[in-house]
Amino acid sequence: MERTIYREIKVTPQVIQIAVLLGAFILAAAVAVLYIEAHGHIVTGMTNQIVWGLPHVFAVFLIVAASGALNVASIASVFGKTPYKPLSRLSGLLAMSLLAGGLAVLVLDLGRPDRLIVQMTHYNFSSIFTWNILLYSGFFAVVSAYLFVQMARGISARTVKVVGFAAFVWRLALTTGTGSIFGWIMARAAYESAIMAPLFIVMSFSFGLAFFILVLTLSCRLTGRVLGVKLLNRLGRLLGIFAALVLYFTAVQHLTSHYWARDGGIEQFLLFDGGIYTQLFWIGQVLIGGIIPMALVFHPTGGIKPASSIVASVLVILGGFAQVYVIIIGGQAFPLDIFPGYTVSSSFFDGQINTYTPSLPELALGLGGVALAVALTGFGMKILRILPTNLSDVNVGQS
Amino acid sequence: MKLPAVKFDERPAEMHRRDFMKAGAALATVTLAPGVTLMAFGGDASAEASASKRWGLLVDVNKCAKDCDACVTACSKENGWRLPENPETDAQWIRKVNLTDKDTGREASLPVMCQHCEEPPCVDVCPTGASFKRVDGIVLVDKHICIGCRYCMMACPYKARSFVHEDLTDQKPWAPRGKGTVESCTMCVHRVDAGQKPACVEACAATGNGAIIFGDLRDPESEISKALANYPSTALRADMGLNPGVRYQNL
Numbered sequence: 001m002e003r004t005i006y007r008e009i010k011v012t013p014q015v016i017q018i019a020v021l022l023g024a025f026i027l028a029a030a031v032a033v034l035y036i037e038a039h040g041h042i043v044t045g046m047t048n049q050i051v052w053g054l055p056h057v058f059a060v061f062l063i064v065a066a067s068g069a070l071n072v073a074s075i076a077s078v079f080g081k082t083p084y085k086p087l088s089r090l091s092g093l094l095a096m097s098l099l100a101g102g103l104a105v106l107v108l109d110l111g112r113p114d115r116l117i118v119q120m121t122h123y124n125f126s127s128i129f130t131w132n133i134l135l136y137s138g139f140f141a142v143v144s145a146y147l148f149v150q151m152a153r154g155i156s157a158r159t160v161k162v163v164g165f166a167a168f169v170w171r172l173a174l175t176t177g178t179g180s181i182f183g184w185i186m187a188r189a190a191y192e193s194a195i196m197a198p199l200f201i202v203m204s205f206s207f208g209l210a211f212f213i214l215v216l217t218l219s220c221r222l223t224g225r226v227l228g229v230k231l232l233n234r235l236g237r238l239l240g241i242f243a244a245l246v247l248y249f250t251a252v253q254h255l256t257s258h259y260w261a262r263d264g265g266i267e268q269f270l271l272f273d274g275g276i277y278t279q280l281f282w283i284g285q286v287l288i289g290g291i292i293p294m295a296l297v298f299h300p301t302g303g304i305k306p307a308s309s310i311v312a313s314v315l316v317i318l319g320g321f322a323q324v325y326v327i328i329i330g331g332q333a334f335p336l337d338i339f340p341g342y343t344v345s346s347s348f349f350d351g352q353i354n355t356y357t358p359s360l361p362e363l364a365l366g367l368g369g370v371a372l373a374v375a376l377t378g379f380g381m382k383i384l385r386i387l388p389t390n391l392s393d394v395n396v397g398q399s
Numbered sequence: 400m401k402l403p404a405v406k407f408d409e410r411p412a413e414m415h416r417r418d419f420m421k422a423g424a425a426l427a428t429v430t431l432a433p434g435v436t437l438m439a440f441g442g443d444a445s446a447e448a449s450a451s452k453r454w455g456l457l458v459d460v461n462k463c464a465k466d467c468d469a470c471v472t473a474c475s476k477e478n479g480w481r482l483p484e485n486p487e488t489d490a491q492w493i494r495k496v497n498l499t500d501k502d503t504g505r506e507a508s509l510p511v512m513c514q515h516c517e518e519p520p521c522v523d524v525c526p527t528g529a530s531f532k533r534v535d536g537i538v539l540v541d542k543h544i545c546i547g548c549r550y551c552m553m554a555c556p557y558k559a560r561s562f563v564h565e566d567l568t569d570q571k572p573w574a575p576r577g578k579g580t581v582e583s584c585t586m587c588v589h590r591v592d593a594g595q596k597p598a599c600v601e602a603c604a605a606t607g608n609g610a611i612i613f614g615d616l617r618d619p620e621s622e623i624s625k626a627l628a629n630y631p632s633t634a635l636r637a638d639m640g641l642n643p644g645v646r647y648q649n650l
Contacts, residue, residue, distance in 0.1 A: 039565065040563070040564050040565040040566060040578045040579060041488075041562065041564045041565075041579070042488055042564040042565040046564075047487040047488050047564075048487065048488060048489075048490070048491070048552070048561050048562055048564075049487065051549040051552040051553060051562060052549060052553065110546050110547045110548055110579070111545070111546065111547015111548070111549070111562060111563070111578070111579030111580055111581070112545065112546050112547045112577075112579040112580060113546075115544070115545075115546045115547075116546070118527055118544050118546055119526060119527055119546050122527040122528050122529075122544055123526070123527075123528075124522075124525055124526055124527060124528040126522075126523045126524075127523065127524050127525055127526045127550070128524070129524065129525075129526035129548065129550055130526045133526065181550075184524075185520075185524075185553055185554050186520060186554075186556065186639055187520060187553070187554055187555060187556035187639075188553070332553075336556060336557075336558050338496075338511070338556065338557055338558070338635055338636060339496070339498055339635070341500065341501055341502070342498040342499060342500055342501060342507075343498070343499045343501055344496055344497065344498050344499075345496070345497050346494045346495060346496040346497065346511070347483055347486055347491065347494055347495070348483075348486065348491045348494040348496075348558065349486070349487075350494070350496050350511075350558065
């Protein structure tokens with residue numbers, strides 16, 4: 001077992017091709033933002049019924065995945081698992097990049113993105129949004145410090161552990177804040193629940209690790225660096241456990257709501273009658289994002305193939321996206337129950353299931369956020385010593 | 400083009416007299432277009448918001464005619480929002496909702512607008528403090544610091560708020576609006592501060608229905624307080640404990 005050596009990635013024609021592709025997506029997002037800014041949100045699919053749309057699905061997905069991407073580093077320095085240690089730097093870099101991508105989407109979808117400075121000078125501390133701004137900013141600071149102590153010479157392991165622990169606690173607080181954006185909304189039956197915070201935390205474990213596995217695999221392939229099969233299997237099995245946790249928390253969420261007569265309507269809608277939302281829930285989240293990835297990574301023989309972990313990661317991301325879509329869009333599609341016990345109608349769609357068709361500019365903005373996150377990760381790997389030269393099983397150990 | 404000399408952290412309703420004088424002096428220079436000036440809610444009388452008052456509305460559902468939308472039309476005209484042409488995206492500060500009791504089949508019709516809660520969720524969730532409640536209970540949006548995040552729309556249990564999805568024309572100087580910001584019923588704060596009743600209340604009275612009473616909930620001698628004291632009334636989603644300033648009778 002040799003000493004782990006970290007090296008910047010080299011710019012190869014393949015890397016340039018990917019950079020150009022990512023740049024195209026980011027450019028498309030920029031054009032979409034200017035287009036929405038000029039015409040107003042009338043050119044999006046969002047309405048006064050579905051007030052948060054596809055950009056918010058992308059933004060929440062990326063922000064949730066960001067904190068989860070840090071898990072690999074936490075497992076290494078907080079929980080002392082040596083095989084994960086060489087992956088810690090990438091874990092921290094990816095976490096910050098995903099958060100930057102998600103926040104970019106969120107901010108650029110504002111009705112007045114030009115007033116970001118107003119947000120930076122006016123804080124209402126009774127708003128969980130305000131707390132999240134502090135949690136997101138702090139996350140960059142804490143994870144930057146974490147990366148620094150990992151990369152600087154002469155820093156003791158104990159210091160790394162202390163900073164790593166701080167980052168771990170911070171990421172839990174951050175995702176609690178993100179989940180509470182929804183959990184604290186009393187007005188909507190689909191949201192008001194304390195389980196949203198822990199549900200978002202397990203979602204972050206799962207989505208973040210899936211992203212990490214894909215970025216790690218792609219980076220090693222592009223740069224010709226060895227990635228041990230056993231290490232990949234190990235990450236894949238962990239992903240399977242996280243996917244199971246997401247299913248468990250989702251089950252508790254829906255069983256509780258289903259038990260309350262008050263929430264019978266929203267549950268019937270999401271789980272049985274909701275059309276696209278019901279399909280996304282059962283086929284997207286449960287089957288594609290939960291059961292199939294678990295079957296792939298836990299299969300006695302198939303599970304040890306490298307492809308299993310990679311395919312499972314892709315499926316977890318697709319299923320996770322479906323889950324966030326159902327939470328955000330599906331939760332708004334169901335009408336507010338202002339008059340319990342009455343059937344209602346109005347010119348403002350009271351009592352009606354709201355429809356939503358995402359527009360191209362929204363999709364472009366969301367994909368641009370993903371591209372930005374990946375591009376920032378790649379750029380970080382290019383200028384910093386993030387990726388180890390050798391991640392073979394012999395080298396990273398199996399303790 | 401300069402904004403009036405109202406500091407961001409000052410609510411017009413809480414301005415001191417001297418601040419108001421400064422703002423008034425600045426107004427002459429901030430004319431945006433003929434007849435349109437950038438002035439926050441209320442104008443001169445906004446300095447008169449009093450914590451000893453709590454403005455409220457009482458809607459008698461039995462008097463509200465199903466086919467009448469005089470309150471909606473009056474609000475639209477008074478505040479310069481167009482009656483819905485594109486109902487999915489156009490703002491609706493007030494709307495008529497028709498109800499049918501699922502068990503008994505009893506029908507009712509009533510207006511729904513911002514309920515001007517004592518504990519407004521929109522104010523709690525607003526990250527910049529653009530959503531705010533005046534000391535007299537009127538809930539407003541400060542269009543100068545609304546960033547258009549729409550969290551207030553997610554949090555409002557009454558679907559009272561609208562987002563401005565496109566460019567606006569024909570704005571009223573006393574009811575400034577802005578593309579990319581959120582808005583809702585202001586209880587016609589500019590009229591209330593001038594000692595008048597909200598447009599919807601006057602329009603309803605003019606039809607002869609007289610279904611909406613406006614007044615000070617803290618004044619036991621006001622018409623609204625007497626009506627509330629003598630007849631049962633309810634708040635929408637009373638279970639949420641928001642204590643709205645808008646109440647309904649015979650619902």
